[in-house]
Amino acid sequence: MNATDRTPADLLRSALAADPARPLVTFYDDATGERVELSVATFANWVAKTANLLQGDLAAEPGDRLALLLPAHWQTAVWLLACSSVGVVAEVGGDPADADLVVSGPDGLEAARACSGERIALALRPLGGRFPQPPEGFADYAVEVPGQGDRFAPFAPVDPEAPALVVDGTELTSAQLVARAREEAGALGLSAGSRLLTGGSYDAWKGLAAGLYAPLAAGASVILCRHLDRLDAEGLAKRVASERATTTAV
Numbered sequence: 001m002n003a004t005d006r007t008p009a010d011l012l013r014s015a016l017a018a019d020p021a022r023p024l025v026t027f028y029d030d031a032t033g034e035r036v037e038l039s040v041a042t043f044a045n046w047v048a049k050t051a052n053l054l055q056g057d058l059a060a061e062p063g064d065r066l067a068l069l070l071p072a073h074w075q076t077a078v079w080l081l082a083c084s085s086v087g088v089v090a091e092v093g094g095d096p097a098d099a100d101l102v103v104s105g106p107d108g109l110e111a112a113r114a115c116s117g118e119r120i121a122l123a124l125r126p127l128g129g130r131f132p133q134p135p136e137g138f139a140d141y142a143v144e145v146p147g148q149g150d151r152f153a154p155f156a157p158v159d160p161e162a163p164a165l166v167v168d169g170t171e172l173t174s175a176q177l178v179a180r181a182r183e184e185a186g187a188l189g190l191s192a193g194s195r196l197l198t199g200g201s202y203d204a205w206k207g208l209a210a211g212l213y214a215p216l217a218a219g220a221s222v223i224l225c226r227h228l229d230r231l232d233a234e235g236l237a238k239r240v241a242s243e244r245a246t247t248t249a250v
Contacts (some may be wrong), residue, residue, distance in 0.1 A: 006160035007174035008084040011181070011216045012047065015040045023195075023221045025212075026243060027074035031227040034126040036074055043078065049148035050082035055155060057144065058101060058118045062087025062156055063163075066101045067094035067115060069108030072202040072226055075122055075141075077212045079103055080165070084174060087158040091166040093203055109135050120144070168204045180205070181213035185220070189247055192219035197245040199228030210249040225250075 002014040015024065020041035027036045038046070054060040066088050070076040083090040088101075096102040096115035103120045104112035112119055121138035123131045130142035160175040172180065188210065190196060196215050200207030215222040223243045225231075228250060231239065240248060 005217075006178055007158050007164070008081055008177060008181075008213065008216065009158060011178060011213075012040075012044055012081055015216060015219065016044050018219065020044070024216070025074050025077055026221065026223045028223070028225045028239070029073075029126075029227060030225065030230040032126060036127070038074060043074075043081075045150055046075075046078045046145075047081045047085060048150055048152040049145050050078050051085040051152040051154075052148040053141075053145055054082055054086050054088060054101075055152075056148070058120075060086055060088050060101060060118075062154075062158065064088045064100040065094065065098065066090055066103060067096045067099035067112070068092050069094075069096070069102065069104040069112055070122065070202070071105060071107075071124075072200065072207060072211050072224060073105075073124060074224065075124065075128065076202055077224070080208075080212060084158070084164055084177075085152055086154055087156065087162065087164075089163045089166060089171075092168075092208070094166060103141075104138070109138065113137060165208075167202075167208055170205065177213065178217065181209060181217035184209035184214040185218035188214055188249065190214055190218035190220045194218060194220035194246045195223060195244055196220060196247050196249060197223040197225065197240055197243060198249040199225045200249055206249075 005011050024040045024043045025038045068090050096112045101118045102112045102115035105124050119138045121135045122141045130140050134140045164174040165172045198210040
């Protein structure tokens with residue numbers, strides 16, 4: 001990737017310029033049987049739409065804090081890069097009461113109600129489906145995002161030295177996040193074209209790095225598996241083979 005990239009959004013732009021058609025995120029949910037594959041271009045389109053929702057409809061500004069109450073999921077990865085694109089600080093598992101906005105899956109809705117700002121809910125259904133009945137007090141992401149623009153331009157440039165991510169009690173600036181992502185990519189043996197299969201949680205840096213940032217920094221791709229513990233050893237071996245995974249972090 002480009003050595004001058006200093007924010008996660010920079011990394012995504014470089015990936016898009018290098019090879020927009022290659023896979024970036026392949027997502028499995030072994031509780032539902034869902035499989036979704038997103039190319040760099042498709043992922044970047046979701047990020048642009050979500051960033052436009054954040055900056056436009058939700059009036060989020062650089063430095064705002066967003067409590068992210070979502071599991072390891074392809075839509076969580078989209079939200080993390082959308083926050084980076086706007087300059088919003090993504091607090092993974094953050095306290096909604098202290099946040100300017102909250103984004104929650106079905107399991108976090110009650111806790112998310114403590115946020116006095118904008119509240120977005122994700123059903124986390126296959127193919128990005130909406131809630132059958134929208135949760136009261138929340139905007140349904142699947143309803144709000146399709147009409148957003150396919151290109152995104154921030155109102156103000158994102159400062160690489162400003163806070164970007166809080167995970168497991170550690171706050172990282174964009175520049176620190178990119179530097180650590182590159183370090184993790186090296187530690188995992190990732191290079192351009194690598195495919196990393198992981199079942200890690202997004203609640204800690206190691207899971208976030210393997211599940212998104214390190215592959216993005218290396219020009220690699222990730223096979224992100226939710227509920228991987230439901231797969232037996234034979235099933236895991238078949239997936240590694242069928243997805244042509246070059247390394248695993250399970």
